């Protein structure tokens with residue numbers, strides 16, 4: 272079985288986000304970028320399925336600027352066999368990403384597609400669902416366990432109030448939640464080997480997919496600064512402050 276894994280280049284989750292002075296966007300100047308954490312989990316799951324003999328080939332795909340090849344090379348170092356880079360410098364919204372991935376699914380015919388639950392830069396949580404709608408493939412979102420048996424995937428989903436287990440007929444799409452696995456780190460020899468693994472490049476134009484944005488970014492603002500906390504000397508004082516200062520009671 273072939274597995275297709277989508278990996279997105281995002282701001283490293285340790286970085287404190289800065290906003291551009293004119294509030295037009297997030298400031299990416301000299302900011303450390305990394306693979307989206309949910310995509311790391313997606314790659315790890317694919318690699319584990321290959322190690323268990325369930326998968327035979329892992330194809331990593333990323334849509335983004337030339338620099339997104341760094342994240343594809345990381346996926347190759349972690350165990351992907353080859354990579355597809357759809358090069359674009361534009362801000363590509365989820366629907367366009369899903370359309371591009373749908374075309375890759377059509378060309379590659381994977382048995383399983385694994386994408387992250389959400390990208391931590393835009394927090395959309397919609398690409399996997401849109402891809403399922405466009406391809407007509409069954410989907411299991413926010414998964415914390417995946418078991419492949421014959422032509423089915425039994426997946427456990429993290430839903431409000433508990434866990435839900437569903438069975439999907441392959442080919443299917445799953446989106447990864449945090450508890451699915453703990454991703455490994457790439458080893459130096461594998462990083463070296465990854466440089467020689469195949470990485471094909473294409474563009475949305477070559478693929479015949481219109482990625483014109485349908486959304487307008489109006490502005491970006493940092494969260495309000497939090498005032499420091501204070502200690503109160505009694506419950507009465509606390510209640511008084513909640514009533515008269517915070518006005519929440």
Ligand code: AMP
Pocket residue numbers: 277278279280307309310313332333334335363365368385386387388389390391393394395396397398399
């Ligand atoms: P989102 O719906 O934007 O929160 O993203 C969910 C998941 O879709 C990510 O974790 C990736 O697996 C995939 N994805 C979103 N954008 C891209 C991109 N530009 N390139 C590759 N995969 C992407």
